[in-house]
Amino acid sequence: MLSEVHTPSPLLQIQGLSKVYETPHGGLQALDGVSIEVRKGQTYGLIGESGSGKTTMAKIVSGILAPSAGAVRVMGEEVPHSPRQLRRTRYFEKVQLVFQDTLGTLNPYRTIYQSLQEPLINLGSKDHKSRIHRVIDQVSFPRGKLVSRPGELSGGLRQRVAIARALIVQPCLLILDEPVASLDVSVQAKILNLLQELKKDLELTYFLISHDIDVVQYLSDFVGILYKGRVVEQGSVQRIFSSAQDPYSRLLLEVHSRRYAWAQEV
Amino acid sequence: MARPDPALWCSNVHVRFPDGSHPVRGVSLRVYPGQVFALIGESGAGKTLLCRALYGLQRFIPGMEVMGTIGGAAEKAMIFQDPGQFLNPGLSIEGHFKEFLKLSPRPSLTMEQLLRYVGLPENREFSRKKPRLLSGGQQQRVMIALSLALEPKVLFADEAVTALDGLTRKTVIELLRQLCQDFGLGIIFVTHDLHVADSLADWVGVMYAGRIVELQSAENLFTQPLHPYTKGLFRSHPGPEHRNSPLIELPGRMPPPDHEDGGCPFFDRCPERMAVCKQHLPEMKELSRGVSVSCHRVFQDRGY
Ligand SMILES: Nc1ncnc2c1ncn2[C@@H]1O[C@H](COP(=O)(O)OP(=O)(O)O)[C@@H](O)[C@H]1O
Ligand code: SF4
Ligand SMILES: [Mg+2]
Numbered sequence: 312m313l314s315e316v317h318t319p320s321p322l323l324q325i326q327g328l329s330k331v332y333e334t335p336h337g338g339l340q341a342l343d344g345v346s347i348e349v350r351k352g353q354t355y356g357l358i359g360e361s362g363s364g365k366t367t368m369a370k371i372v373s374g375i376l377a378p379s380a381g382a383v384r385v386m387g388e389e390v391p392h393s394p395r396q397l398r399r400t401r402y403f404e405k406v407q408l409v410f411q412d413t414l415g416t417l418n419p420y421r422t423i424y425q426s427l428q429e430p431l432i433n434l435g436s437k438d439h440k441s442r443i444h445r446v447i448d449q450v451s452f453p454r455g456k457l458v459s460r461p462g463e464l465s466g467g468l469r470q471r472v473a474i475a476r477a478l479i480v481q482p483c484l485l486i487l488d489e490p491v492a493s494l495d496v497s498v499q500a501k502i503l504n505l506l507q508e509l510k511k512d513l514e515l516t517y518f519l520i521s522h523d524i525d526v527v528q529y530l531s532d533f534v535g536i537l538y539k540g541r542v543v544e545q546g547s548v549q550r551i552f553s554s555a556q557d558p559y560s561r562l563l564l565e566v567h568s569r570r571y572a573w574a575q576e577v
Numbered sequence: 578m579a580r581p582d583p584a585l586w587c588s589n590v591h592v593r594f595p596d597g598s599h600p601v602r603g604v605s606l607r608v609y610p611g612q613v614f615a616l617i618g619e620s621g622a623g624k625t626l627l628c629r630a631l632y633g634l635q636r637f638i639p640g641m642e643v644m645g646t647i648g649g650a651a652e653k654a655m656i657f658q659d660p661g662q663f664l665n666p667g668l669s670i671e672g673h674f675k676e677f678l679k680l681s682p683r684p685s686l687t688m689e690q691l692l693r694y695v696g697l698p699e700n701r702e703f704s705r706k707k708p709r710l711l712s713g714g715q716q717q718r719v720m721i722a723l724s725l726a727l728e729p730k731v732l733f734a735d736e737a738v739t740a741l742d743g744l745t746r747k748t749v750i751e752l753l754r755q756l757c758q759d760f761g762l763g764i765i766f767v768t769h770d771l772h773v774a775d776s777l778a779d780w781v782g783v784m785y786a787g788r789i790v791e792l793q794s795a796e797n798l799f800t801q802p803l804h805p806y807t808k809g810l811f812r813s814h815p816g817p818e819h820r821n822s823p824l825i826e827l828p829g830r831m832p833p834p835d836h837e838d839g840g841c842p843f844f845d846r847c848p849e850r851m852a853v854c855k856q857h858l859p860e861m862k863e864l865s866r867g868v869s870v871s872c873h874r875v876f877q878d879r880g881y
């Protein structure tokens with residue numbers, strides 16, 4: 312018990328979170344009593360298959376969607392549910408969301424510079440140019456391409472823009488919703504390495520949500536497994552990958568196992 | 578016992594377009610009945626166009642010119658990544674089978690048998706449904722069942738499980754393996770996902786800039802990759818072995834489909850390059866039975 316007294320309070324605390332969507336056929340429970348804690352500087356990876364409730368989770372934690380029950384706290388403060396409160400508490404300055412499909416989320420008619428400038432305008436901040444240059448240098452996005460539009464960029468460069476756009480408001484927590492899905496292996500490696508470097512350099516905390524077990528294992532310190540809206544098991548990455556207990560977790564990890572021992576020293 | 582004839586083979590296949598792009602550059606391969614040949618490689622390598630050429634789809638693709646020799650069985654079918662685009666939203670499942678069974682000269686399987694085979698319900702309630710009422714995995718199974726109605730000897734599958742999650746993906750992969758065994762089908766399976774190739778393939782061809790640069794049995798390829806590009810893919814793939822170290826990135830990018838042929842197309846990115854590589858394109862050589870690679874370094878190390 313003594314050790315608990317000394318542990319710092321979590322940066323992200325999700326308590327008894329539930330979400331029921333109203334549908335013509337009655338309520339659909341997308342999340343059911345989920346509790347998760349993430350400490351500063353750590354990466355928590357939530358693994359789930361489609362329909363498990365991952366996107367609902369990302370939306371609630373980022374303040375886009377209100378839960379039906381339970382609470383999300385960031386640095387002890389509860390996530391507000393109304394747009395007015397979100398603005399007043401400047402929640403978006405603390406928590407930012409990085410999606411997978413950047414072609415769908417970046418405005419196709421705006422230049423990259425304009426897309427990066429938008430959050431700064433919303434915040435009423437000055438110094439746009441120097442902040443934009445700093446953040447694109449951090450994510451290794453070439454300055455010469457600031458005048459491009461999203462459609463003219465490769466998937467890897469677009470993903471760098473998405474990360475830059477999240478970082479420009481200097482958040483402490485990034486929610487990464489399938490951050491490398493649909494990228495090729497060699498491009499994916501560059502983004503994964505970038506995420507690791509940024510976490511260290513900027514002292515970020517990550518809440519990663521993905522169906523990709525290799526990616527979760529690579530990035531995370533703690534792992535939870537989401538099944539039909541419930542976290543059926545969570546623990547350190549080592550524990551989950553060496554001795555998962557829950558039958559669904561075991562099945563999921565088993566299905567993922569490799570048939571051949573891939574060359575390690577190549 | 579003599580090896581059976583390949584279900585599909587090709588020799589020195591090229592694909593060109595009038596704008597000067599040359600996305601497939603001299604591919605030769607064989608796919609045997611009852612086996613899965615996986616084509617792996619990153620986007621832009623030419624995998625999909627090679628498949629389309631082997632299937633004979635060029636007449637539907639404006640400007641696409643195919644050269645080389647293609648042989649094997651005439652009975653071919655193809656399944657895709659997105660069944661939603663393949664299935665007709667206005668037509669019931671039953672309606673789809675009626676259309677497809679009409680295409681088969683002497684249909685020997687009924688809709689009920691096909692549905693049962695792919696693990697879908699055979700009842701009217703199901704077969705009267707429209708595609709959008711089915712899950713992604715069910716739509717993929719319907720597409721597989723429809724392709725079987727054509728009684729193919731070769732099945733082309735382009736990223737056919739990419740959109741499916743782990744558990745569903747695994748069941749579809751098992752179904753495809755079953756097809757190979759039960760119908761003696763040769764499957765040519767395109768994927769950029771190394772995991773999928775690991776769990777499904779008997780043979781793997783690694784494509785880079787329009788060419789197959791390494792071709793081995795799946796077991797050999799995964800345990801003893803030879804070509805520096807294949808090795809680079811493994812090194813940059815996250816896995817348990819990388820837990821506490823950065824992934825080793827492959828620098829640079831693949832040359833575009835209109836690049837000039839010269840030396841090895843991997844030269845700029847290759848950690849093992851030698852002087853000869855810049856001038857001379859390495860040819861594809863069979864080093865031992867079922868082990869082919871195109872790399873000067875490998876030739877030198879092995880005395881070729
Ligand atoms: N706006 C909505 N209305 C009704 N049902 C929804 C809505 N959004 C999501 N759902 C349902 O909630 C469940 C969980 O959805 P989601 O959070 O999108 O999961 P995932 O991202 O893991 O696919 C799914 O069954 C989905 O169909
Ligand atoms: S031929 Fe040379 S440059 Fe090409 S892959 Fe082999 S070693 Fe590298
Ligand atoms: Mg989702």
